[in-house]
Amino acid sequence: MITLENVGFRYEDMVMNFNLQVAKGELVGIIGPSGAGKSTLLSLIAGFDDPVSGRISIGGADMEGVAPDQRPVSMIFQDHNSFAHLDVWTNVALGISADLKLDTQQHERVDEALTRVGLSDFKARKATELSGGERQRIAIARALVRDKPVLLLDEPFTALGPALRRDMLDLIREIQVERKLTILMVTHQPEDARYAASRIAFVQNGRIAHVLPTKQFFAASAPVEISAYLRG
Amino acid sequence: MFWKLTLAIALGFILGAVALGFLPLLWLGFGQAFHIDDYLPRVVVFTLKQAFLSTLLSVAIALPVALALARRQFFGREALLRIFSVPLALPAIVAILGIVGVYGNSGPFGGLFSIYGLKGILLAHVFFNMPLAVRLMLTRLESIPAENFRLAAQLNFSAGQVFRFIEWPQLASALMGIASLIFLLCTASFAVVLILGGGPQATTLEVAIYQSLRLDFDPARASILALAQLVTCGLLVLVAGQFAREIQVVPPTLARTRRWDGKSRFSKILDGLLIALGIVIVVPPILSVILSGIGSIRPDGSLFWASATSLLIGLASASLSIALGWVLAETAARQPRTFLKSVITLACLASLIMPPAVLATGWFVTLSPLADMSRYAIFLVIILNALMALPFVWSPLYPAITDSVQRHDRLCSSLGLSGLARFKLIDLPVLRKPLGLAFLMAVIVSLGDLSAITLFGSDSLVTLPALIFRQMGNYRMNDAAGTALVLAAFCFALITIAQRWSQSHDHT
Numbered sequence: 063m064i065t066l067e068n069v070g071f072r073y074e075d076m077v078m079n080f081n082l083q084v085a086k087g088e089l090v091g092i093i094g095p096s097g098a099g100k101s102t103l104l105s106l107i108a109g110f111d112d113p114v115s116g117r118i119s120i121g122g123a124d125m126e127g128v129a130p131d132q133r134p135v136s137m138i139f140q141d142h143n144s145f146a147h148l149d150v151w152t153n154v155a156l157g158i159s160a161d162l163k164l165d166t167q168q169h170e171r172v173d174e175a176l177t178r179v180g181l182s183d184f185k186a187r188k189a190t191e192l193s194g195g196e197r198q199r200i201a202i203a204r205a206l207v208r209d210k211p212v213l214l215l216d217e218p219f220t221a222l223g224p225a226l227r228r229d230m231l232d233l234i235r236e237i238q239v240e241r242k243l244t245i246l247m248v249t250h251q252p253e254d255a256r257y258a259a260s261r262i263a264f265v266q267n268g269r270i271a272h273v274l275p276t277k278q279f280f281a282a283s284a285p286v287e288i289s290a291y292l293r294g
Numbered sequence: 295m296f297w298k299l300t301l302a303i304a305l306g307f308i309l310g311a312v313a314l315g316f317l318p319l320l321w322l323g324f325g326q327a328f329h330i331d332d333y334l335p336r337v338v339v340f341t342l343k344q345a346f347l348s349t350l351l352s353v354a355i356a357l358p359v360a361l362a363l364a365r366r367q368f369f370g371r372e373a374l375l376r377i378f379s380v381p382l383a384l385p386a387i388v389a390i391l392g393i394v395g396v397y398g399n400s401g402p403f404g405g406l407f408s409i410y411g412l413k414g415i416l417l418a419h420v421f422f423n424m425p426l427a428v429r430l431m432l433t434r435l436e437s438i439p440a441e442n443f444r445l446a447a448q449l450n451f452s453a454g455q456v457f458r459f460i461e462w463p464q465l466a467s468a469l470m471g472i473a474s475l476i477f478l479l480c481t482a483s484f485a486v487v488l489i490l491g492g493g494p495q496a497t498t499l500e501v502a503i504y505q506s507l508r509l510d511f512d513p514a515r516a517s518i519l520a521l522a523q524l525v526t527c528g529l530l531v532l533v534a535g536q537f538a539r540e541i542q543v544v545p546p547t548l549a550r551t552r553r554w555d556g557k558s559r560f561s562k563i564l565d566g567l568l569i570a571l572g573i574v575i576v577v578p579p580i581l582s583v584i585l586s587g588i589g590s591i592r593p594d595g596s597l598f599w600a601s602a603t604s605l606l607i608g609l610a611s612a613s614l615s616i617a618l619g620w621v622l623a624e625t626a627a628r629q630p631r632t633f634l635k636s637v638i639t640l641a642c643l644a645s646l647i648m649p650p651a652v653l654a655t656g657w658f659v660t661l662s663p664l665a666d667m668s669r670y671a672i673f674l675v676i677i678l679n680a681l682m683a684l685p686f687v688w689s690p691l692y693p694a695i696t697d698s699v700q701r702h703d704r705l706c707s708s709l710g711l712s713g714l715a716r717f718k719l720i721d722l723p724v725l726r727k728p729l730g731l732a733f734l735m736a737v738i739v740s741l742g743d744l745s746a747i748t749l750f751g752s753d754s755l756v757t758l759p760a761l762i763f764r765q766m767g768n769y770r771m772n773d774a775a776g777t778a779l780v781l782a783a784f785c786f787a788l789i790t791i792a793q794r795w796s797q798s799h800d801h802t
Binding site for chain 1: 439441442444445447448449450451452455463552554605615
């Protein structure tokens with residue numbers, strides 16, 4: 063579904079080069095030290111940064127020169143996923159049409175998505191009035207109405223407590239199954255990846271050093287730099 | 295005990311100065327209250343009208359220019375933003391000379407319209423305040439999180455939608471503050487109206503006070519005008535000050551947010567034109583100051599004496615301002631009682647509510663029967679400059695001192711560190727930076743001051759701005775240009791030192 067071949071990028075002094083294959087319907091966790099290039103990896107796939115070399119393809123289509131809105135991708139950031147001054151419903155509706163002209167059927171889709179993420183009672187609230195977890199649900203609902211096959215999560219739940227993170231991960235996994243989504247999730251909490259991901263990519267110094275099935279990633283036999291990172 | 299005593303002296307000094315300015319006004323003004331002719335309402339209306347139009351124009355031009363500058367990254371952008379900070383840093387009279395040089399009859403843009411009267415006042419106020427508004431708006435725009443633009447790119451926002459959902463909400467909350475600040479600056483604007491205003495048709499309260507006091511020798515009328523100015527400024531500070539307080543300038547971040555909007559040819563051309571408009575307004579007067587000044591500096595006695603007088607007054611008033619501000623800030627920072635705290639804050643901002651001309655009128659009325667004013671003129675100018683600089687001293691000093699008090703007071707008292715030892719060991723090193731900055735700001739305020747010096751100055755007391763004003767009055771524009779460049783050079787030397795100082799690393 064997602065293929066990165068020798069994708070090169072430079073940020074200040076750091077030279078990055080990524081190779082990765084993700085199959086359709088997979089949830090791959092991305093773990094690694096701060097500044098290793100995890101978020102850049104997602105930015106390259108979403109089209110927020112342009113690679114200097116190599117090839118990114120999604121669903122078999124080459125993404126070179128394709129604008130962010132033309133890519134089959136939705137992204138959820140750690141923060142600032144919603145426009146604070148707009149109400150919840152509008153924030154989600156923007157995912158369908160930026161000029162907010164929605165027909166009845168699209169209206170229903172927004173309502174359904176809000177119900178799906180448990181925000182149906184908050185439609186008219188301003189995004190600022192919501193808690194951190196509820197604000198991230200807005201972003202998930204918007205991803206639902208956008209209905210793109212790939213979902214990129216950039217530390218989306220880092221600011222939330224453990225129980226709430228579990229709930230959100232459950233929601234993501236349910237949606238993944240329902241929609242057959244392909245998901246990449248950057249996280250600082252290894253237990254989150256352990257809970258949700260089928261495979262985990264370990265990013266170090268601008269490279270994907272290892273991609274392992276989750277069980278092996280956390281096994282005693284994992285490569286030494288992974289266990290060194292996990293032990294802190 | 296020490297602080298209590300110094301507090302009493304400092305607060306007493308300021309309140310005394312204010313009372314000395316204020317009470318005679320009440321006395322004289324009310325005595326005259328039944329003799330108000332139509333002059334006063336006309337002046338009040340013009341004061342507000344020019345301030346309103348200046349604000350409207352400045353903000354209306356600044357908004358699209360700021361949006362264009364936020365959208366674009368180009369070679370020289372940073373340099374351009376530095377140039378945008380020049381108009382407010384220039385002493386008003388220097389900038390006005392530049393404007394006259396460009397738009398006056400003999401200037402390259404001369405003959406477009408008469409720069410004397412309302413049009414000239416608006417032009418000058420836009421020159422000062424449009425770049426200020428641009429920089430304040432850019433601060434807001436550049437603080438928009440990068441995620442917002444990424445989201446916009448993913449959701450395929452048009453330029454209009456980026457404005458509606460991202461830029462406008464960010465600006466809207468600051469717009470009122472920016473407009474209020476500009477309105478306040480324009481209401482109290484003295485030099486612009488004094489030089490470009492054309493007689494009674496285009497005069498503001500601040501200038502009318504000066505005219506009544508120094509040209510018509512009519513302290514009674516000056517008192518009425520001063521009362522009107524006091525009421526106007528007091529109300530404005532109360533209302534607009536609330537908004538203006540919320541705005542702040544944050545230095546632009548180097549890591550610029552990448553944006554995806556504005557890719558169309560039309561948008562590129564439009565932004566180019568808008569940025570060019572900003573350049574056309576800001577750059578020519580500055581160039582004019584430099585170009586016409588360079589060949590015209592005549593190092594004669596009057597220039598030397600004016601420079602020496604300016605520097606002397608600047609250093610003296612800055613020292614006084616620092617002494618007052620420091621003592622008051624030290625007390626306010628330790629003051630749990632909010633009443634005394636707000637009295638102190640108000641005392642420091644007194645010169646905003648009571649503009650120099652108002653205070654000067656009261657002093658004039660009180661002191662002129664008692665003594666020969668010209669003998670004390672230099673002290674009055676120093677005190678007035680010190681009060682004018684106090685808000686600029688207060689704003690770096692108070693937060694720094696509050697911080698220091700919170701961090702060090704307990705430790706110091708547990709170590710028994712107090713008095714001179716504490717002052718040398720703790721306060722001076724910690725406050726070196728804000729103190730230096732406040733001192734330089736105060737010197738700059740005094741160097742550029744035209745109101746105090748025209749109100750109290752005489753043939754024997756001439757500062758650089760006063761010298762420029764005289765030379766302009768005698769149509770010696772070349773000499774004025776030379777003097778202006780000298781004054782501008784002084785100011786920029788100080789500003790450069792101030793910037794170095796504030797960017798230097800703390801050794802604490």
